[in-house]
Amino acid sequence: xxELIINGAPQQFPTPLTAALLIERLMLTGKRxxxxxxxxxxxxxxxxxxLLNNGDSLEIVVAVGGG
Amino acid sequence: MENLIIAGKTYSSRLLVGTGKYQDFDQTRRxxxxxxxxxxxxxxxxxxxxxxxxxxxxxxxxxxxKYTYLPNTAGCYSADDAIRTLRLARxxxxxxxxxxxxxxxxxxxxxxxxxxTLKAAEIxxxxxxxxxxxxxxxxxxxxxxxxxxxxxxxxxASLIGSGMxxxxxxxxxxxxxxxxxxxxxxxxxxxxSDAAIAMxxxxxxxxxxxxxxxxxxxxLMASAMKKAVEAGREAFLAGRMAKKLYSASPSSPTTGLIxx
Numbered sequence: 001x002x003e004l005i006i007n008g009a010p011q012q013f014p015t016p017l018t019a020a021l022l023i024e025r026l027m028l029t030g031k032r033x034x035x036x037x038x039x040x041x042x043x044x045x046x047x048x049x050x051l052l053n054n055g056d057s058l059e060i061v062v063a064v065g066g067g
Numbered sequence: 068m069e070n071l072i073i074a075g076k077t078y079s080s081r082l083l084v085g086t087g088k089y090q091d092f093d094q095t096r097r098x099x100x101x102x103x104x105x106x107x108x109x110x111x112x113x114x115x116x117x118x119x120x121x122x123x124x125x126x127x128x129x130x131x132x133k134y135t136y137l138p139n140t141a142g143c144y145s146a147d148d149a150i151r152t153l154r155l156a157r158x159x160x161x162x163x164x165x166x167x168x169x170x171x172x173x174x175x176x177x178x179x180x181x182x183x184t185l186k187a188a189e190i191x192x193x194x195x196x197x198x199x200x201x202x203x204x205x206x207x208x209x210x211x212x213x214x215x216x217x218x219x220x221x222x223x224a225s226l227i228g229s230g231m232x233x234x235x236x237x238x239x240x241x242x243x244x245x246x247x248x249x250x251x252x253x254x255x256x257x258x259x260s261d262a263a264i265a266m267x268x269x270x271x272x273x274x275x276x277x278x279x280x281x282x283x284x285x286x287l288m289a290s291a292m293k294k295a296v297e298a299g300r301e302a303f304l305a306g307r308m309a310k311k312l313y314s315a316s317p318s319s320p321t322t323g324l325i326x327x
Contacts, residue, residue, distance in 0.1 A: 059113065
């Protein structure tokens with residue numbers, strides 16, 4: 001069991017997983033999102049190789065209306 | 068009308084618009100289409116995990132293929148948060164580096180924190196961003212932001228969302244006179260005449276959101292703003308007549324009057 005802090009809220013996952021798998025689990029597949037992992041940008045091209053570990057903190061963002 | 072050039076890219080519209088506060092995405096799309104704007108600001112926010120699968124997104128109504136996105140840092144109160152937000156935006160938008168930096172100082176007034184803004188601008192410019200920067204109407208801060216390498220200076224006309232119009236045209240004029248990069252009035256425009264006044268002062272463009280989205284009929288106001296920005300620009304280029312208390316110079320011929 002690992003715990004990730006996603007957009008400020010803790011979430012548990014049974015096993016360590018990649019950023020790509022996380023996107024799938026969160027039902028964000030096909031959505032245009034960007035990820036910051038522990039303060040660093042994770043390029044989309046590296047989602048498959050990026051392994052998330054217990055205690056990692058992620059920000060997952062989208063573009064929304066704004067002025 | 069002659070073009071607006073920002074960071075080497077040419078735009079035919081001098082009206083930049085925000086995409087927030089509309090009733091729905093359809094109204095957003097119609098208002099923005101009507102405004103003729105080519106540059107649209109967007110905000111970067113945490114995705115609503117698990118609650119919006121399949122929900123329409125802004126990107127469908129205002130596609131980045133059709134508009135130049137200007138991701139902003141609205142809601143950021145520190146240089147650090149603004150920088151993180153724009154790095155996320157650059158990744159989100161496939162390396163897009165034209166951004167709007169705003170660092171706020173106060174939730175009540177949304178007045179810019181120029182100290183944090185200067186800090187963030189310096190780091191972002193070094194990091195390769197093309198920074199259009201929201202700031203106060205302080206000419207010295209505007210000059211410092213330009214010296215750092217910002218590609219456009221965007222002073223407020225009055226507070227964000229206030230619709231109070233151009234409160235200090237003299238400061239704006241000083242900024243415009245000194246700047247070698249485009250000066251775009253950002254924030255405070257309430258109605259078409261405000262936009263026209265900004266352009267008549269010699270601003271290179273106007274950025275607005277609430278003035279359009281907060282109108283009773285946003286699409287009609289978008290049309291009015293398009294015309295106001297164009298009219299104001301043409302008036303500026305034409306060069307207005309001098310103001311005189313009396314002209315003693317009628318517009319009609321003084322000779323050839325009948326009965327004399």
